[in-house]
Amino acid sequence: ETGVTQTPRHLVMGMTNKKSLKCEQHLGHNAMYWYKQSAKKPLELMFVYSLEERVENNSVPSRFSPECPNSSHLFLHLHTLQPEDSALYLCASSQDLGRTCTFGPGTRLTVL
Amino acid sequence: AQSVSQHNHHVILSEAASLELGCNYSYGGTVNLFWYVQYPGQHLQLLLKYFSGDPLVKGIKGFEAEFIKSKFSFNLRKPSVQWSDTAEYFCAVSLDNYGQNFVFGPGTRLSVLP
Helix, strand or coil, rough: CCCCCEECCCCEEEECCEEEEEECCCCCCCEEEEEECCCCCCEEEEEEEEEEEEEEEECCCCCCEEEEEEEEEEEEEEEECHHHCEEEEEEEEEECCCCCCCCCCCCCEEEC | CCCCECCCEEEEEEECCCCECCCECCCCCCCCEEEECCCCCCCECCCCCCCCCCEEECCCCEEEEEEEEHEEEEEEEECCCCCCCCCEEEEEEEEEEEEEEEEEEEEEEEEECC
C-alpha cells in the first residue's frame, strides 16, 4: 500500500469503552499528526510527533492518548469519550515538521 | 498564536465562472502556505503549496494561488470552474520545522452548478 492508511474507517463506541485508532504511513516521512475534523469547525491539530517524539499536545483532554512506536505508525488510544468527541479523526504525515502533509482517509468516530 | 481565516463559508458558482477564494493568515514571519481540497466522500488532498520563490503558484486541475506578503494573503483562483470542482477548500499555514503551527482555516465550501 502507498500513502497514509487508517483503520478502522468507522467506529462506534460507548462512553465507557476503550478503543484505538491506527495510522500507518508508507512514505518514509519523519513527522506524523493527529487532527480532529468536526462539522462546522476548523481542522484541529491534536498531536504532533517528529522522529517518534511528541512535539506538541494542543491541550487535548487526557481521554485521548497518542502513541508513536516508530516513524511509520501512530495510534490514538481512546478512553471514556464523550458524545462531543464524535468526529472524523485524520492522520497525516510529512517529510519534516511544517512541510506538506499527506492525509489519510480518516476514521469516522461516533460516541454514543 | 497563528490563525488562518477564509473569507467565504459557502460559494456557489455556475460552470465556467471564475473563482477566487480568499485566505489570510496572522503570522508575521516566514511561512509555508497550502491549499487542500476535500471532494465529497474523499480525504484531504494537496492542491498546491508555496514555500519560497515565485509568489504565483500553479497547482493541479488548473488552480493557482498568489502569495501577497504585504497583505498576509494566499488567495486561490481558477479562471473557469467545472462541476467536478465542487468540494471543500482549506487554506493552511505552517512554519518550517515547527509542526505545532500547521494550522488550517475553517474551509470554504464550493458548489458548482452544472
